[in-house]
Amino acid sequence: xxxxxxxxxxxxxxxxxxxxxxxxxxxxxxxxxxxxxxxxxxxxxxxxxxxxxxxxxxxxxxxxxxxxxxxxxxxxxxxxxxxxxxxxxxxxxxxxxxxxxxxxxxxxxxxxxxxxxxxxxxxxxxxxxxxxxxxxxxxxxxxxxxxxxxxxxxxxxxxxxxxxxxxxxxxxxxxxxxxxxxxxxxxxxxxxxxxxxxxxxxxxxxxx
Numbered sequence: 001x002x003x004x005x006x007x008x009x010x011x012x013x014x015x016x017x018x019x020x021x022x023x024x025x026x027x028x029x030x031x032x033x034x035x036x037x038x039x040x041x042x043x044x045x046x047x048x049x050x051x052x053x054x055x056x057x058x059x060x061x062x063x064x065x066x067x068x069x070x071x072x073x074x075x076x077x078x079x080x081x082x083x084x085x086x087x088x089x090x091x092x093x094x095x096x097x098x099x100x101x102x103x104x105x106x107x108x109x110x111x112x113x114x115x116x117x118x119x120x121x122x123x124x125x126x127x128x129x130x131x132x133x134x135x136x137x138x139x140x141x142x143x144x145x146x147x148x149x150x151x152x153x154x155x156x157x158x159x160x161x162x163x164x165x166x167x168x169x170x171x172x173x174x175x176x177x178x179x180x181x182x183x184x185x186x187x188x189x190x191x192x193x194x195x196x197x198x199x200x201x202x203x204x205x206x207x208x
Contacts, residue, residue: 001027002037009041009069010048012061017069031076038066042111046197056104059196063107070110083115085207087135089170090142091119091128093153098146101176101196105142108200114140114207125153125160132166139169139207142199143189145176154179155187162188171206175199 001024008020024034045062048054088109092102099121110116117135119127132138141161145154158172171190174183184192191206193199 002029002033005034005037005069006041006044009038009062009065010044012058012065014061014065014068017065018072021069021072025072025076031073035070035073035077038069039111039113042066042108042200046108046200049195049197056100060104060107063104063111066111067107083113085113085139085204086115087117087138088114088140088142088203088207089117089119089128089131089135089138090144091123092121092144092146093150093157094122094124095153096145096147096150097121098144098176101146102142102144104196105144105175105199108196109142109203112200112204114203123157125157128157129160129164129166132161132170133164136169139171140173140203141170142173142175142203144174145179148178151178151183158187158189173199173202173206 005020005024008017021034042062045059049059090102090106092098106116106118117131119131128141132141143154143157145151154174161172173191174189175193179192181192191202193202
């Protein structure tokens with residue numbers, strides 16, 4: 001049963017996941033076992049993506065499939081298990097209205113066991129700072145910029161988090177099409193990843 005769930009997520013069978021989860025639970029699997037199986041499936045999806053065996057659309061469908069499966073489990077899990085790695089705050093910087101990459105990262109990070117607080121698009125630096133302060137259990141912040149013109153807003157956002165004295169509390173991850181490791185180093189970010197799968201892996205490393 002558990003194997004069937006893994007396969008359902010890896011293959012992004014959105015319509016079958018709820019039934020598969022329910023069947024596993026009826027068959028005696030615990031909610032945690034089912035969740036672990038889905039997280040394992042997303043690790044596999046991430047690895048396939050990094051090897052170019054699958055692409056963004058497949059990864060999105062797998063992440064959505066897992067989200068739907070988690071929906072069935074939530075009442076059984078209590079809040080803790082889904083967000084066992086703590087909170088992850090994410091947003092696209094001020095002036096930037098792109099959200100596909102950010103949404104994918106949010107889904108992958110949630111699949112990796114974080115409670116995700118998604119601030120959306122066009123997020124001013126102050127909003128990132130306020131949200132981190134309001135969530136002292138948040139361990140990682142993801143800052144996204146998709147335009148070369150909004151890289152400056154990313155710099156401002158990272159500086160605002162550092163100036164607010166939040167570096168002891170959170171690690172700052174950055175990403176987006178124009179961003180490079182060199183730029184991430186220059187602005188003082190803790191991590192840069194090129195895609196959603198590696199963002200999820202990195203977030204787990206940073207949180208633990």
